[in-house]
Amino acid sequence: MKSTITTTLLVIIAIFIYFQYVSKPQVTQTAEMPTSLHPVVEEKMNQLIEQAAGKGISVVITDGFRSAEEQDRLYEKGRSSEGNIVTHARGGESYHNYGLAIDFAIKIPTGDILWDRQYDGNVNGVADWTEVVTIAKELGFEWGGDWINFKDYPHLEMDFGLAIDDLQRGERPSDVALQSEAN
Numbered sequence: 001m002k003s004t005i006t007t008t009l010l011v012i013i014a015i016f017i018y019f020q021y022v023s024k025p026q027v028t029q030t031a032e033m034p035t036s037l038h039p040v041v042e043e044k045m046n047q048l049i050e051q052a053a054g055k056g057i058s059v060v061i062t063d064g065f066r067s068a069e070e071q072d073r074l075y076e077k078g079r080s081s082e083g084n085i086v087t088h089a090r091g092g093e094s095y096h097n098y099g100l101a102i103d104f105a106i107k108i109p110t111g112d113i114l115w116d117r118q119y120d121g122n123v124n125g126v127a128d129w130t131e132v133v134t135i136a137k138e139l140g141f142e143w144g145g146d147w148i149n150f151k152d153y154p155h156l157e158m159d160f161g162l163a164i165d166d167l168q169r170g171e172r173p174s175d176v177a178l179q180s181e182a183n
């Protein structure tokens with residue numbers, strides 16, 4: 001009797017270990033890297049542009065999906081290449097690499113693109129940048145300007161409950177997550 005219980009316990013532990021450590025890397029290998037913006041993110045991006053236009057604000061999307069190679073090049077900016085540091089993420093460490101992030105700016109009537117967060121083009125007493133961020137948050141985006149360590153004001157992302165670690169391990173937004181985020 002005692003040995004049966006011991007055997008059962010060992011089997012349970014073995015199964016647990018298998019699913020915890022052994023079966024996971026297989027998931028990583030089968031999950032492909034995305035090559036474009038996630039359909040839900042794209043849909044929300046279009047809604048953002050539309051709703052901002054309704055308030056007299058012209059939103060420009062300056063960046064969306066970014067491959068890991070492009071991300072690595074961007075990472076070198078302000079480090080081994082010229083310019084200011086624009087990111088702390090290397091290839092595979094940014095939501096852009098999984099098609100889950102966009103960067104925006106504001107286009108003014110002259111055609112110039114602004115990153116001015118005080119500009120109030122529609123003259124309603126609220127900075128256009130703030131208005132865009134408010135709409136974006138209502139649509140389910142997280143704003144890089146809310147980050148504590150490295151503020152990324154043009155950045156908007158949707159993580160579908162997945163951390164970068166999860167994405168690097170090969171996890172992708174599930175259909176269930178897509179449904180709830182889309183509603």
Ligand SMILES: [Zn+2]
Nearest residue numbers: 101102103155
């Ligand atoms: Zn970004």
